[in-house]
Amino acid sequence: MHSLEDLRAGKLAGIKRLDLSCGLTKFPREIFELADSLEVLNLSGNALQHLPDDLHRLKRLRVLFGSDNRFTELPECIGQCDELQIVGFKANQIQHVPAQALPPQLRWLILTDNRITQLPEALGDCLALQKLMLAGNQLQALPASLARCERLELIRIAANQLTQLPAWLLELPSLAWLAYAGNPLCTEHEQPAVRQIPWRELHVQQQLGEGASGIIQQAHWQSPEQPDKSVALKLYKGSVTSDGSPLNEMAACIAAGNHPNLIGIEGQIIDHPQAQAGLVMHLIAPSFANLAGPPSLESCTRDIYPADLRLSLPVVLRIAQGIASVTAHLHGCGITHGDLYGHNILWEPDGTCLLGDFGAASFHPTAALGEALERIETRAFGILLGELLERCDDQGSQITVLRQLQARCVQPQIGARPRLGEVERRLQV
Structure with missing residues (x-):
C-alpha cells in the first residue's frame, strides 16, 4: 500500500501500480503526474463518491478498482478511458450504471454487492467482455444485448431478483462458469438429512485458511458416540461474496453428498455461540x-x-x-x-x-x-x-x-x- 505523502512528495514517479487506501474523500490530483506510467489504480477502501471528469488523462490506465467506497453511480468518466479493460466497484451503494460509463475495451466488470436494478443495453456493445460479476444486487433482468458478447466466459448473477434465466444466456458460445443461486428463479431445495454436531464437542485449533465465504480451522472433535478425531471446520460468513451467498454454498455442499473426489462432510454445526453457520469436514492430508x-x-x-x-x-x-x-x-x-x-x-x-x-x-x-x-x-x-x-x-x-x-x-x-x-x-x- 502506498501513502498519500509519498505521492505528493513525488516519490512514486514512474510506477505502474498505485494502491491508496487512506480515507480519501476526494481524488488526489497528484495522481495525474503518473499519467505516463500508471496502468493499475486501486482506490478501494476509501470514502470516495466521485472521480474527476478528466480521468482519461491517465492514458495508460488498464485496471481501475474503486471497491468499498461511497459511489452511488458508476462514474461516466470511466467510459472515456480508451485503454481501460478491468473495472471493479464492489461493495459501494451504486444504483445506476450509465451507458457512458462503459469503456470500449472492457474485459472484466465487477459490480458485486451494490443496489443495481437495471443495466444499460450498451453493455452488449462491450464485445471484449469476458467476466461479468453482478452478485448481490437487485437485478430483475439482464440486458438482452449481452447475447452479442460471444467472448463472455464467466457470469456471476447470484443473489439478485431474477425470475428466469434468459434463453440467450444458455446459448453463449464461450460461457463456462455461471453462478445464479439465491434468485427467485431458484426453487426451494429440500436439504437432505445431515448429522447435527454441537459446538461444545468441537475444540478449535489452528486456522488452516480463509476465503471469501468463510474461515477454515482445524479442530478436535470429541463426541460420546465415537472415538475422538481431528477434523476441519468451515464457519461461513454472512455477507455476499463475488460468487453469491455463503449459505447457498453450505446447502450445496450438504446436498452433494459423498463422492471419492469430494471432501467428506461429517455434519452441520449447531449451537454456535455467535449463531454462525458451519460444517464439520474431513481433515485433508497436508500432502494435498x-x-x-x-x-x-x-x-x-x-x-x-x-x-x-x-x-x-x-x-x-x-x-x-x-x-x-x-x-x-x-x-x-x-x-x-x-x-x-x-x-x-x-x-x-x-x-x-x-x-x-x-x-x-x-x-x-x-x-x-x-x-x-x-x-x-x-x-x-x-x-x-x-x-x-x-x-x-x-x-x-x-x-x-x-x-x-x-x-x-x-x-x-x-x-x-x-x-x-x-x-x-x-x-x-
Missing part, C-alpha cells in the same frame, strides 16, 4: 496442494499454473477422470459447481484429486434447464482438460483421443457438447 493459482489481472479467465509443472499421461488421466466423475455426480444431484477450475482442485503428485469451493454452486431451477446448464459446465471441464494436456509431454494415440474429446467439450455449439457422464465413460476406455 492446489493444482493451480487463480486467474491474474492479465490472464482474466485462465488459471496460473507453476511454470515448471509437467504431468505424465497417467496423472493427467487420473485427474481428468476424478473431476469428470465428481462433476457428473453433482449434475446427478441437480447441482452445477459454477467454478470448475484448477485453483479449486486439491491434488497429490499421483493424480489423486478433490474438488472444493462450492461458493458458485447452484441448484438447477428445473430438470429441463439442467441439461443446458450441465453442458455449459462441460466447457469449463474442457478448458481444464486442455490445461492439463498442455503440461503433458507424452505422445501417442491416447493423447490424440484426449485432444479430440477436449475439442468436443469446448466447441461453441452447446447442444453438441457431451455431458460429463459421457466424458467420464470415455476417459475410462
Whole structure:
C-alpha cells in the first residue's frame, strides 16, 4: 500500500501500480503526474463518491478498482478511458450504471454487492467482455444485448431478483462458469438429512485458511458416540461474496453428498455461540496442494499454473477422470459447481484429486434447464482438460483421443457438447 505523502512528495514517479487506501474523500490530483506510467489504480477502501471528469488523462490506465467506497453511480468518466479493460466497484451503494460509463475495451466488470436494478443495453456493445460479476444486487433482468458478447466466459448473477434465466444466456458460445443461486428463479431445495454436531464437542485449533465465504480451522472433535478425531471446520460468513451467498454454498455442499473426489462432510454445526453457520469436514492430508493459482489481472479467465509443472499421461488421466466423475455426480444431484477450475482442485503428485469451493454452486431451477446448464459446465471441464494436456509431454494415440474429446467439450455449439457422464465413460476406455 502506498501513502498519500509519498505521492505528493513525488516519490512514486514512474510506477505502474498505485494502491491508496487512506480515507480519501476526494481524488488526489497528484495522481495525474503518473499519467505516463500508471496502468493499475486501486482506490478501494476509501470514502470516495466521485472521480474527476478528466480521468482519461491517465492514458495508460488498464485496471481501475474503486471497491468499498461511497459511489452511488458508476462514474461516466470511466467510459472515456480508451485503454481501460478491468473495472471493479464492489461493495459501494451504486444504483445506476450509465451507458457512458462503459469503456470500449472492457474485459472484466465487477459490480458485486451494490443496489443495481437495471443495466444499460450498451453493455452488449462491450464485445471484449469476458467476466461479468453482478452478485448481490437487485437485478430483475439482464440486458438482452449481452447475447452479442460471444467472448463472455464467466457470469456471476447470484443473489439478485431474477425470475428466469434468459434463453440467450444458455446459448453463449464461450460461457463456462455461471453462478445464479439465491434468485427467485431458484426453487426451494429440500436439504437432505445431515448429522447435527454441537459446538461444545468441537475444540478449535489452528486456522488452516480463509476465503471469501468463510474461515477454515482445524479442530478436535470429541463426541460420546465415537472415538475422538481431528477434523476441519468451515464457519461461513454472512455477507455476499463475488460468487453469491455463503449459505447457498453450505446447502450445496450438504446436498452433494459423498463422492471419492469430494471432501467428506461429517455434519452441520449447531449451537454456535455467535449463531454462525458451519460444517464439520474431513481433515485433508497436508500432502494435498492446489493444482493451480487463480486467474491474474492479465490472464482474466485462465488459471496460473507453476511454470515448471509437467504431468505424465497417467496423472493427467487420473485427474481428468476424478473431476469428470465428481462433476457428473453433482449434475446427478441437480447441482452445477459454477467454478470448475484448477485453483479449486486439491491434488497429490499421483493424480489423486478433490474438488472444493462450492461458493458458485447452484441448484438447477428445473430438470429441463439442467441439461443446458450441465453442458455449459462441460466447457469449463474442457478448458481444464486442455490445461492439463498442455503440461503433458507424452505422445501417442491416447493423447490424440484426449485432444479430440477436449475439442468436443469446448466447441461453441452447446447442444453438441457431451455431458460429463459421457466424458467420464470415455476417459475410462
